[in-house]
Amino acid sequence: MxxxxxxxxxxxxxxxxxxxxxxILGGAxxxxxxxxxxxxxxxxxxxxxxxxxxxxxxxxxxKHNVNTDGLQVLKGQKTFFWAGKYHNDMNTRDTITTExxxxxxxxxxxxxxxxxxxxLMLGNLMPKVQQQxxxxxxxxxxxxxxxxMNFWMDIAMPExxxxxxxxxxxxxxxxxxxxxxxxxxxxxxxxKILAMGPKYLIIKKGEHGALLFNKEQVFFAPALPLEDVxxxxxxxxxxxxxxxxxxxATKDISxxxxxxxxxxxxxxxxxxxxxxxxxxxxxLTQEEVDARVQEFVDLVQFDIALV
Amino acid sequence: MxxxxxxxxxxxxxxxxxxxxxxILGGAxxxxxxxxxxxxxxxxxxxxxxxxxxxxxxxxxxKHNVNTDGLQVLKGQKTFFWAGKYHNDMNTRDTITTExxxxxxxxxxxxxxxxxxxxLMLGNLMPKVQQQxxxxxxxxxxxxxxxxMNFWMDIAMPExxxxxxxxxxxxxxxxxxxxxxxxxxxxxxxxKILAMGPKYLIIKKGEHGALLFNKEQVFFAPALPLEDVxxxxxxxxxxxxxxxxxxxATKDISxxxxxxxxxxxxxxxxxxxxxxxxxxxxxLTQEEVDARVQEFVDLVQFDIALV
Numbered sequence: 001m002x003x004x005x006x007x008x009x010x011x012x013x014x015x016x017x018x019x020x021x022x023x024i025l026g027g028a029x030x031x032x033x034x035x036x037x038x039x040x041x042x043x044x045x046x047x048x049x050x051x052x053x054x055x056x057x058x059x060x061x062x063k064h065n066v067n068t069d070g071l072q073v074l075k076g077q078k079t080f081f082w083a084g085k086y087h088n089d090m091n092t093r094d095t096i097t098t099e100x101x102x103x104x105x106x107x108x109x110x111x112x113x114x115x116x117x118x119x120l121m122l123g124n125l126m127p128k129v130q131q132q133x134x135x136x137x138x139x140x141x142x143x144x145x146x147x148x149m150n151f152w153m154d155i156a157m158p159e160x161x162x163x164x165x166x167x168x169x170x171x172x173x174x175x176x177x178x179x180x181x182x183x184x185x186x187x188x189x190x191x192k193i194l195a196m197g198p199k200y201l202i203i204k205k206g207e208h209g210a211l212l213f214n215k216e217q218v219f220f221a222p223a224l225p226l227e228d229v230x231x232x233x234x235x236x237x238x239x240x241x242x243x244x245x246x247x248x249a250t251k252d253i254s255x256x257x258x259x260x261x262x263x264x265x266x267x268x269x270x271x272x273x274x275x276x277x278x279x280x281x282x283x284l285t286q287e288e289v290d291a292r293v294q295e296f297v298d299l300v301q302f303d304i305a306l307v
Numbered sequence: 308m309x310x311x312x313x314x315x316x317x318x319x320x321x322x323x324x325x326x327x328x329x330x331i332l333g334g335a336x337x338x339x340x341x342x343x344x345x346x347x348x349x350x351x352x353x354x355x356x357x358x359x360x361x362x363x364x365x366x367x368x369x370k371h372n373v374n375t376d377g378l379q380v381l382k383g384q385k386t387f388f389w390a391g392k393y394h395n396d397m398n399t400r401d402t403i404t405t406e407x408x409x410x411x412x413x414x415x416x417x418x419x420x421x422x423x424x425x426x427l428m429l430g431n432l433m434p435k436v437q438q439q440x441x442x443x444x445x446x447x448x449x450x451x452x453x454x455x456m457n458f459w460m461d462i463a464m465p466e467x468x469x470x471x472x473x474x475x476x477x478x479x480x481x482x483x484x485x486x487x488x489x490x491x492x493x494x495x496x497x498x499k500i501l502a503m504g505p506k507y508l509i510i511k512k513g514e515h516g517a518l519l520f521n522k523e524q525v526f527f528a529p530a531l532p533l534e535d536v537x538x539x540x541x542x543x544x545x546x547x548x549x550x551x552x553x554x555x556a557t558k559d560i561s562x563x564x565x566x567x568x569x570x571x572x573x574x575x576x577x578x579x580x581x582x583x584x585x586x587x588x589x590x591l592t593q594e595e596v597d598a599r600v601q602e603f604v605d606l607v608q609f610d611i612a613l614v
Contacts, residue, residue, distance in 0.1 A: 088491075184395075187534045208515040211532060220606050222527040225518060227494045259609040293611060299527050300607050302566040304600060 007123020028123030035241025037064035046070035242268030314430020320390035335430030342548025344371035353377035549575030
């Protein structure tokens with residue numbers, strides 16, 4: 001049984017107040033897979049790159065227990081490329097360049113060996129492509145998590161709404177939750193979105209943490225207060241990867257276990273933002289991850305004795 | 308032994324997206340005293356109002372165990388009045404009117420019967436006035452908590468810096484912490500501010516919760532996700548009142564107990580914002596407060612089992 005990760009593998013060029021990069025490894029599925037690799041060993045990747053994509057990157061993913069048989073390498077084509085610049089508050093950014101390249105015609109193919117998929121993480125992609133993956137699976141995974149963004153709400157809302165009916169957990173940020181629901185209050189937004197199909201909703205609030213809702217319960221996890229956020233790129237995907245990786249490792253999809261998964265996801269995301277791109281997600285030790293999770297426990301734990 | 312609360316008692320006229328009020332009861336010391344009254348019984352108030360201040364308001368405070376012997380009622384003068392309008396996001400507001408009235412010449416007098424002060428909450432006031440209170444106390448309280456705002460950083464920074472050397476806990480919001488320290492990162496801001504004098508710093512982030520720092524530790528408490536925030540006026544003061552009220556009730560000024568106090572403060576603030584002004588802070592039952600605190604426990608508690 002395995003974790004299937006579907007999403008972009010890309011090149012990013014990033015500028016923050018702390019510096020800038022040339023084309024470096026990026027993409028939602030890259031961050032998700034690397035983050036999940038600290039919790040579970042059997043990760044299958046479905047994505048697409050061009051022939052400009054270095055073999056060393058593929059080998060690095062494989063060293064993190066990521067099976068890349070489902071990573072299409074298209075001859076004569078170029079890898080998806082995004083360039084962006086963050087503002088001083090690090091919460092907002094401008095897109096400088098988006099070159100879809102191989103993504104323009106991406107036709108995901110789930111290899112036969114991936115059909116044992118028990119947990120599925122659909123990273124941010126065109127909703128139609130996310131549905132193509134769902135339709136190729138012969139049996140329904142135990143848990144389907146989907147990430148999406150405001151862009152698809154703007155241009156592909158009907159397809160997105162159709163996809164939402166087929167999934168278990170939706171992860172979006174606070175402004176996307178407001179856009180999708182038409183409600184400013186996140187509590188009201190959550191109930192409207194849960195009525196669209198997902199059984200669970202995770203609202204990511206960046207430096208302000210994350211909320212987990214089902215129809216009856218709510219859980220909140222903070223982000224770790226860091227001395228500096230160096231580069232927020234991939235934070236949401238690292239969060240999702242840590243979340244689904246922990247779920248896949250524990251095979252427990254209860255609300256109680258999702259709370260723990262959110263803490264592990266938050267811990268993984270906190271590593272991601274400390275350096276540029278995926279740099280800090282490569283080669284973490286189990287001790288480093290455990291120590292970071294303990295920081296979260298220390299950050300929020302208290303004993304109440306009612307007076 | 309008692310809790311001494313110093314701050315404004317005022318009239319507010321408030322407009323939010325949900326409605327508007329005529330002149331209603333407001334003021335930092337009002338919110339602080341009412342909030343504290345759910346935890347501790349021996350509350351002494353030092354403040355000033357004009358002869359336009361209704362006796363019914365004073366009686367209401369007294370019913371909440373607030374001793375008003377230190378509340379000066381100035382003949383022929385008018386009570387401090389503030390009018391403001393909140394924007395749609397409820398996080399920002401415009402001041403429409405500020406009439407200082409009795410505050411212009413406020414000379415705080417600590418009655419002899421208040422000298423048993425064990426815990427002191429200095430609500431937001433001119434730093435010079437806060438110092439006048441400190442100088443009247445014959446023995447130093449066990450814990451001195453001070454609230455201030457950006458306005459005093461703009462026009463009375465030397466006096467504020469002097470006052471910060473004399474206190475134990477400073478409560479400010481995130482933008483004020485950034486202004487006071489010159490650091491964007493709240494972690495760096497906290498360390499700079501703690502070097503200015505306070506042993507503890509509470510950074511209030513409104514709907515995003517609150518952080519408690521000392522030089523070695525950090526604790527985070529969320530705000531309760533509410534269906535609607537009706538009126539944010541007084542939220543920070545209710546938070547401070549719940550915090551100091553719980554500390555006064557338990558007489559424990561350890562970091563561990565301050566964590567609990569922050570949860571009680573957050574719970575009290577969550578009541579405050581559900582209605583206009585002080586309306587929801589009058590006549591709460593112990594059961595309601597306890598149930599609200601339990602909501603906070605449920606919101607953030609998790610058990611981590613490292614995989």
